[in-house]
Amino acid sequence: RERRGLCYTIFAQASAYADTGMMTIYAGTGSEQLGELAHVTIDELRKAADTMTDEEVARARAQMKAGLLMGLESPSSRAERLARLLSIWDRVPSIDETIQMIDAVGTREMRDYGTQLVSRAPAAMALYGPVSGAPALDDLRSRLAA
Secondary structure (H helix, E strand, O other), rough: OOOOOOOEEEEEEEEEOOOOOEEEEEEEOOOOOHHHHHHHHHHHHHHHHOOOOOOHHHHHHHHHHHHHHHHHHHHHHHHHHHHHHHHHHOOOOHHHHHHHHHHOOOHHHHHHHHHHHOOOOOOOOOOOOOOOOOOOHHHOOOOOOO
8 A cells, every 4th residue: 555555545354154254355546546456456465375474474363362352341342243153153152262263373274265265266346436447357357366
């Protein structure tokens, strides 16, 4: 984001469900940057699948655990967590078990997930505003599969 100035905000989010999941990438940009931003984002996903480091995975684990523990301070966050876990696992794993599951994910698993995400996951796109510079969805799918 800072290096190329292609967008004013960008983030990714993973959503888990009982039998599937979804990765969402959101970016706010102008129509002139839209095509390049889409291509750079796909290229970064592909690069992460190949070059993710142990340090990056450790940092992500620490962030997940901190978010989990800080979320326990809010009644609404606790209720949301319980409902989400019941819908996914049909039970509520303890905090200790959840932390053990987070700690069990290593760099190899993250790289494998990244490879699966960019090579096999179906892609969709939703746009609003002036979108004349948007690449065709088939072009993005081809770039993901390359």
